Amino acid sequence: MWCRVPLIVGLTMLVTGCTSFVHGVTTPTLPVPLVQTIPLTVGVHYTPQFRDAQPAARRFVAGSEIVDVYQLGAPSVAVFDAALRQVFENVIEVTSWPPSDEPLKVAGVLIPAIPPNGVTVYLGQPRIAVEYRIGLYSSSGGEIGSWRVVGISGGFAGEMPALTTIPVWVSEALRSAAAGVVASFFREPQARAWLEANGVHPDALR
Numbered sequence: 563m564w565c566r567v568p569l570i571v572g573l574t575m576l577v578t579g580c581t582s583f584v585h586g587v588t589t590p591t592l593p594v595p596l597v598q599t600i601p602l603t604v605g606v607h608y609t610p611q612f613r614d615a616q617p618a619a620r621r622f623v624a625g626s627e628i629v630d631v632y633q634l635g636a637p638s639v640a641v642f643d644a645a646l647r648q649v650f651e652n653v654i655e656v657t658s659w660p661p662s663d664e665p666l667k668v669a670g671v672l673i674p675a676i677p678p679n680g681v682t683v684y685l686g687q688p689r690i691a692v693e694y695r696i697g698l699y700s701s702s703g704g705e706i707g708s709w710r711v712v713g714i715s716g717g718f719a720g721e722m723p724a725l726t727t728i729p730v731w732v733s734e735a736l737r738s739a740a741a742g743v744v745a746s747f748f749r750e751p752q753a754r755a756w757l758e759a760n761g762v763h764p765d766a767l768r
Contacts, residue, residue, distance in 0.1 A: 582629045584616075585729045589637040590737035592644050598767040600747065602760055603652035605671040605701075607659040608639050617680040632681050632732055634692070642674050645740040649747060660703035669760045670706060673697040681732070690715045690728075692735040696746065698756060707752030713739025 615635045621628050646653045656671055675695045682691045691714045698706040715734040747753045748764045757764050 580627045580629065582631065583728075584631045584633065585732065586633050587637045587729050587732045587736065589640040590733045590740070592641070592648070592737065592740050599651050600649055600757065600762055600764075600767060601651050602669040602757075602762060603654065603667070604646065604650050605654045605656040605666055605668040606642065606646055607656040607671055607673045608642075609659075609673065609675070612675055613639060615676040615680070617676055617678060619679070619681045619683050621683050630681070630683070630728065634676060634680070634732075634736075637733070637736055638674070638676060638694070641736050641740045642672075642743065645743040646672065649744045660699075661701070665701040668701050670756060671699045671701065671703075673699065690731045690735050692732065692739050694739060694743070696743070698752065706756055707750075709746055709750040709752060711739055711742040711746055713737065713742055 613635045615638060616631050616633055618629055618631045621630070643653070643655075654666075654668060656666065656668075659671070659673065673696070675697065677693055677695065680693045682693070683689075684691065691712055694711045694713075695708055696711060697708045700706055713735040715731040715738065747757065748768065754764050
């Protein structure tokens with residue numbers, strides 16, 4: 563069962579055999595994508611839940627449960643903002659959703675989300691994975707589709723990196739996820755169909 567204890571950055575809380583850590587995550591530097599810019603204007607809406615996301619993952623070390631909480635909100639916004647601006651000609655942040663007045667002047671609106679269990683620690687491999695869901699909506703608010711993007715860090719020696727290096731591996735997973743966001747518009751059937759409906763042939767942009 564999850565530990566329900568106050569979480570303070572840099573401090574360890576011991577309650578009934580459970581230890582909790584909060585990890586701040588640094589926004590990674592993103593590589594230049596190897597694709598042409600998609601000639602569309604899109605909107606992106608970051609929900610309060612996305613901006614403040616702190617997914618948790620638990621692991622067991624020497625019979626003790628450890629809960630790691632990852633502060634992913636701000637770096638995730640930065641990652642999506644940078645990735646989308648690399649892949650689309652124009653990106654407009656949509657501050658209010660759904661639209662209340664006339665339809666937005668965009669080809670579509672993207673709404674990313676982080677599941678409650680959006681961070682997974684694979685001790686056997688060992689790696690760290692970060693998961694996102696991307697929702698795609700029309701300019702008037704109708705749902706077009708959604709898909710999953712997962713970023714995975716490189717392997718590390720031993721069962722788990724030191725506490726001070728865990729944010730580095732999560733940052734690497736965010737970098738991988740950013741590449742996955744870019745690739746998803748050329749790979750995911752729903753995204754490809756949406757592009758083609760807007761007169762864009764994704765294979766011609768590779």
